[in-house]
Amino acid sequence: MTPARVRYAPSPTGDPHVGNIRTAVWTWLYARHTGGKFLVRLEDTDQSRAVPGSLERILASLRWLGLDWDEGPDIGGPYGPYVQSERLPMYQAAAARLIEQGNAYPCFCSSEELDALRTRQQAEKRPTGYEGKCRTIPAATARSRVNAGEPHVIRFATPRDGSTTVVDLLRGDVTVENRTLDDFVILKSDGFPTYHLAHPVDDTAMEITHVTRGDEWLPSAPRHALLFDALGYPRPTYVHTPIILAPGGGKLSKRHGAKFVLEYAEEGYLPDALLNFLCITGWGHGDDTVFTRERLIELFDLADLSLNPATFDMDKLNWLNGVYLREMPERDLAELLARRLEHDLPADAVRPLDRAFVEAITPLVRERIQVLGDVTALADFFFVDQIPTPTREEFLQKRFKDDAAGAAAAIEGVATALEAVSPWETPAIESALRGLAESTGVKVGDLFTLVRLAVTGKRVSPPLFESIELLGETKAVDALRRAASMLRG
Numbered sequence: 001m002t003p004a005r006v007r008y009a010p011s012p013t014g015d016p017h018v019g020n021i022r023t024a025v026w027t028w029l030y031a032r033h034t035g036g037k038f039l040v041r042l043e044d045t046d047q048s049r050a051v052p053g054s055l056e057r058i059l060a061s062l063r064w065l066g067l068d069w070d071e072g073p074d075i076g077g078p079y080g081p082y083v084q085s086e087r088l089p090m091y092q093a094a095a096a097r098l099i100e101q102g103n104a105y106p107c108f109c110s111s112e113e114l115d116a117l118r119t120r121q122q123a124e125k126r127p128t129g130y131e132g133k134c135r136t137i138p139a140a141t142a143r144s145r146v147n148a149g150e151p152h153v154i155r156f157a158t159p160r161d162g163s164t165t166v167v168d169l170l171r172g173d174v175t176v177e178n179r180t181l182d183d184f185v186i187l188k189s190d191g192f193p194t195y196h197l198a199h200p201v202d203d204t205a206m207e208i209t210h211v212t213r214g215d216e217w218l219p220s221a222p223r224h225a226l227l228f229d230a231l232g233y234p235r236p237t238y239v240h241t242p243i244i245l246a247p248g249g250g251k252l253s254k255r256h257g258a259k260f261v262l263e264y265a266e267e268g269y270l271p272d273a274l275l276n277f278l279c280i281t282g283w284g285h286g287d288d289t290v291f292t293r294e295r296l297i298e299l300f301d302l303a304d305l306s307l308n309p310a311t312f313d314m315d316k317l318n319w320l321n322g323v324y325l326r327e328m329p330e331r332d333l334a335e336l337l338a339r340r341l342e343h344d345l346p347a348d349a350v351r352p353l354d355r356a357f358v359e360a361i362t363p364l365v366r367e368r369i370q371v372l373g374d375v376t377a378l379a380d381f382f383f384v385d386q387i388p389t390p391t392r393e394e395f396l397q398k399r400f401k402d403d404a405a406g407a408a409a410a411i412e413g414v415a416t417a418l419e420a421v422s423p424w425e426t427p428a429i430e431s432a433l434r435g436l437a438e439s440t441g442v443k444v445g446d447l448f449t450l451v452r453l454a455v456t457g458k459r460v461s462p463p464l465f466e467s468i469e470l471l472g473e474t475k476a477v478d479a480l481r482r483a484a485s486m487l488r489g
Helices: 018-034 054-065 088-101 111-123 139-147 195-205 215-231 261-267 271-280 293-299 314-327 330-344 355-365 374-383 404-419 426-440 444-456 464-471 473-488
Strands: 005-008 037-040 104-107 153-156 163-168 172-177 185-187 210-214 237-241
Touching: 005 018, 005 210, 018 037, 018 054, 018 210, 018 237, 018 271, 018 293, 054 261, 054 271, 088 104, 088 153, 088 185, 088 195, 088 215, 104 139, 153 215, 163 215, 163 237, 172 215, 185 195, 195 215, 210 215, 215 237, 261 271, 271 293, 271 314, 330 355, 330 374, 355 374, 355 464, 374 464, 404 426, 404 444, 404 473, 426 444, 426 464, 444 464, 444 473, 464 473
Parallel strands: 005 037, 210 237
Antiparallel strands: 104 153, 153 185, 163 172
């Protein structure tokens, strides 16, 4: 297997979204699968859209996912610099060479002229695009106008006849008639290249073997192929990947659950779970769903990507994350839960949390959480001085509907029974409460609902008897007596 040189080339326009980072995941996996190199290159030629701090957030997202890079803007490498705005002389030299060869020319058309052309083409129901007005200007005249400082861009002189075929790893040959392509801009008036020029110059200079990008770039691929050919560069292998769709179809957005990568980190997703999810959203291996990172590297091949758009399935991501949480060593999970609780609990909670206590509650919650952030709502009652008592309406349901006195008596009976429990362990606690239900004729489910509400403040909680044991007699009995007092008014 030939080692691949592949790159992830984001623009510094904000945090990477899941569709963009999925391409990085696939590219990184392919580099590691082939024993090749994974590069990061910042494509910042559109200075007007640059967001301060974006590069740092992009790199932080990659680090969190565990996508290490071999060359990049922060670590350098033999093919740097890895920031496009630091490579301007290379693009300008390539453009000058294309002009000298007759493959490009200066265009002096103003934005007003171009807007008027587009309006006319639309009114005449013709395809929009530059029609080559400046292409016929004699080279000496164009050079004189450039030297005089007249504003201009550089356009590629697209062949008027014939066709161009691009080979895509997933689709095979993709052929277009050259007459359908206009003379596109390759160098802007500010001296910065467009993506069309920067891509072949940079990928050739950095010896990139495979270009993996979204299929929205497929219509531009013939333009890029023409540039590679005109510059005498070998074409890379193209892999145009389908987009991720929202559930039910349509464009994916945050309202469908899609977030920026670091938002997933903040909400308590595990990097391996998100990596697994993104990889299989458009790629698969038999009926398997859960893969270790090592197994993904072993199996993954760009040629196996699906051509069909994948659907973003938030339920699957949550399920996968839950699987990864449950498969973690208990002590490792307890440490993650402790950090999460320290972040989420109210300011008056004592910090640092007792790691041994968090480790004790970990078996109670691990089957009930899908993301780390779930633990706070589930288990915060363990860490407060006084457990909040729910409302009367919460207690007075089903068996005790409109019977506050009966509910208070039942809860008081539980408090008394617990005071007699010895040793203070789960089996003895459960035996005492089941015995109380039998002796009083209250259904087990009805009684335990009252107890759960009183000692945890919740209808849904970790296992009841184990929770009571960990709370301790004093705290549990206090919560029960305060609930009974509230019900008596």
